[in-house]
Amino acid sequence: MARDQFAADPENPADELFDVVDAEDRVVGQERRSVVHARGLAHRAVHIFVFNSRGQLLVQRRSALKDEFPLTYTSSASGHVAAGETYEECAPRELEEEIGIQAPLERLVKLPASRQTANEQTVLFRATSDAVPIPNEREVASLTYFTLEELRALAAADPASFSPPFATLVDWYWDHCRPHGRS
Numbered sequence: 001m002a003r004d005q006f007a008a009d010p011e012n013p014a015d016e017l018f019d020v021v022d023a024e025d026r027v028v029g030q031e032r033r034s035v036v037h038a039r040g041l042a043h044r045a046v047h048i049f050v051f052n053s054r055g056q057l058l059v060q061r062r063s064a065l066k067d068e069f070p071l072t073y074t075s076s077a078s079g080h081v082a083a084g085e086t087y088e089e090c091a092p093r094e095l096e097e098e099i100g101i102q103a104p105l106e107r108l109v110k111l112p113a114s115r116q117t118a119n120e121q122t123v124l125f126r127a128t129s130d131a132v133p134i135p136n137e138r139e140v141a142s143l144t145y146f147t148l149e150e151l152r153a154l155a156a157a158d159p160a161s162f163s164p165p166f167a168t169l170v171d172w173y174w175d176h177c178r179p180h181g182r183s
Helices: 033-039 087-099 148-157 164-176
Strands: 017-021 027-032 043-051 057-062 077-080 106-111 120-128 140-146
Touching: 017 033, 017 043, 027 033, 043 087, 043 164, 057 087, 057 148, 077 087, 087 106, 087 120, 087 140, 106 164, 120 164, 140 148, 148 164
Parallel strands: 043 120
Antiparallel strands: 017 027, 043 057, 043 077, 057 140, 106 120
16 A cells, blocks of 8 residues: 555544554444544554664654644654554654654554553554654654653653653563663
C-alpha cells in the first residue's frame, strides 16, 4: 500500500479512519478518530524511542494543539495506525512526519489496550540515530534528550507532565531493556 493512502488530512484529524480492535487486536470495525476517542474504543498506535549514540532518548513535548495530553512529554514519535495500515507501515511514517528522521526500526513489544495505553494496542519500536530532528510544529512543541535516569526522576517528581502511554512505556523499557549494571 502506498504511504499517501494513510495520510491524514492535517486540517481535520478527527476524520482519520481507525481500525477498531478487540482484546486480541483483531479488527472488529472501522470508525473515525473523533468517535473512537469519544467512545473509548480500542484501536492501534505506535511509539518510537529514538536514542542517540550516547544512549540518550529523544523526548517530545506534545503540541498544545493535540486533542489528547497536550504539552506532555511523550515518545520521540508516536501516532495512530490508520485503518488498513500495519504497525510496521505506521512507525516509519510517524517518525518521518513528526520529527523528520528516517532510521532502521526494531520492534520491541506490543502492550494491550488499557487505561494506561489510552485504549490503544501499542507497539513500541526503537531506533538509534544522530540525525538532527526537524519537529513538525503541528505535532511537536519541543524536543529534548534525556538519559533514562533523568526521565525516571522527572516522572517521579512530576508524573502529570508525562502522557500515560509514555509513562507506561518508559517503565516497561526500564524493566526490560536498560543496560545491566545501570540504575
